[in-house]
Amino acid sequence: EVQLLESGGGLVQPGESLRLSCAASGFTFRTQAMTWVRQAPGKGLEWVSGTSGRADSTYYADSVKGRFSISRDNSKNTLYLQMSSLRAEDTAVYYCAKLIEFSSGRGYFDYWGQGTLVTVSS
């Protein structure tokens, strides 16, 4: 059974940093592209970032480019999102999701974690 378990969310002040983790199990992690998708309170879904199975390709939404960094440790079956220079508008539930990749960085999300809430507020 595929399981994705996010952690690392919390309350931070504007300008601070935070690292999210996503522990994966139930599939061959190193061969699968992975992504982060977020959802602001009461709002819709926004794709944030993605990485290939070998982490040799990474992708970012314009809204986070230069501030967020996606990485993975295939020996630990874990996906990360390093977030810096956080803003109030980054407040959201962050989901990690497994990507079935049609082509470089593009595809559909077949499994999702339960999400972790990041609140950016002073």
Place this chain on the structure above:
Amino acid sequence: DIQMTQSPSSLSASVGDRVTITCRASQSISSSLNWYQQKPAKAPKLLIYAASSLQSGVPSRFSGSGSGTDFTLTISSLQPEDFATYYCQQSYSTSMTFGQGTRLEIK
């Protein structure tokens, strides 16, 4: 970025009704369109990928169609568990985008 627009934004229907939700892309995206269902405080669930392919385990009352810029999600006979918010998502460009969502409520 490719903009995805869903209509309607909300919809009231009854158990047993046939319901159609529309998603329009700001440019042609071929068949690179996926549909998700989200219930309150839960993660989204994949329903349809590549415009019309039913994800394993999803009931056959869900179907998708369309190509280019116009797509539809149809629920043939609404069940109580289908009341949720539905999102379309384009996977044509690397900067993948979602529609704003359609909230399906009980009439």
